[in-house]
Every structure is written in C-alpha cells, then in structure tokens.
Amino acid sequence: MPEVSRSQLVAYAAFAILVVAVGVRFMRGQQPAEAPAARVASASAPRGAAGGVSVARPAGAGSVVHVAGAVREPGVYRLPAGARVQDAVERAGGAKSSGDVNAINLAAKVVDGQQIVVPARVRGGGASAAPGAAAAGSGATGAVAGPPISLNNATVEQLDTLDGVGPATAQKIIAWRTQHGGFRSVADLGQVPGIGPKKLAALKDKVQP
Secondary structure (H helix, E strand, C coil): CCCCCHHHHHHHHHHHHHHHHHHHHHHHHHHHHHHHHHHHHHHCCCCCCCCCCCCCCCCCCCEEEEEEECECCCEEEEECCCCEHHHHHHHCCCECCCECHHHCCCCCECCCCCEEEECECCCCCCCCCCCCEECCCCCCCCCEECCCEECCCCCHHHHHCCCCCCHHHHHHHHHHHHHHCCCCCHHHHHHCCCCCHHHHHHHCCCEEC
C-alpha cells in the first residue's frame, strides 16, 4: 500500500471540511422556507376567527342623528345607511299637528351627528295673506307693519316675502337652520351663503330668532 504524504493528508482534510460546510449551509438554507408560508397563512386567516383578530366596524353602518322641534318623541336615534330626513322624523314619532314638515327637506340624506329640527307653523295668518303683514284697519290709509318673522319657524314662502330674499336664499336659510340646529341670534343670518353685511343690515329689524 503506497504511503500517503503529509501534503495529501492536508488536502484530504481540507476537502472534507469544505464538504461538511457546504452541507450545513445547504441544510440551513432549506429550513426558513416554511416561515413565509406560515406568515401567508396567518395573513389569510378570516377576520373574527379564533386567535384574537378583532372584527372591524363595517363601513356605512348608519348614522346617529338628533331629531328636535315639533315632533312627538324628540331625541337621538340611530338610522341605517342611506336614511333620509323623513325616516328620522318618523323614528321620532312623526311631526306634531303644529309641525311644518314642508319647511325642511324630507328627501335629504342624513349624515352622522346631524341635528334635524322640525319647525312649528306660524299661527294666525291666512294662507293667502302675506306673512308678517297685518291688514289695515277700517278707515286706515296704509298697512301696518307686522311682527318680525321668526328665522327658526318661518317657511320658504314666509321668508320669500322679505325684501332681498328670494326662493333660493330662503332655501339656504332653512338649510342652515337645519344643519346648525336653529338661529341663536339675528347675527347668525350673516353666516348664510348669499347674505352679506348690507343685506343683513336691511333684514335685522324684520326678523328674529
């Protein structure tokens, strides 16, 4: 049997170490392959399944609104998605006999946190009489100016009788009233689109909250 030299032994040993190192590296490279699969499986798990995954609140779950004014059961109500102002009024028991539902837009969609105010009808005037104006007395030479019109109760027709306020502006006044829960002062009228300082000054003595 031929004798193996020292240099050959060193070469054999180095080769053996290289083979072992390559094998270990190969084995380590194969093991992490299962980790991504586990992560994918976890990510694809259905919401609400066991494992502590919370269920998110579905979008469009509805709105919470405050119905006030001339309704039978004023209060805060939860309405389904896509509900209209009419639905909110009906949830509050409907309008009272004194309520004027024609003064608000029943077809408008409600939004979360909205306050819906059903105003009361203005009493004491005939349908054909101009709101806010009193008939002249017997023998009088002119009409007597009537009381200021209530911004929180007036209808579109009544607001339309004010100088400088047409049907479009009257609708804006009622829309602002519905959105903000009514007028606290005559100065709030200046926040309605289309009513500037000059028009507000001309109307301040003819209207009241």
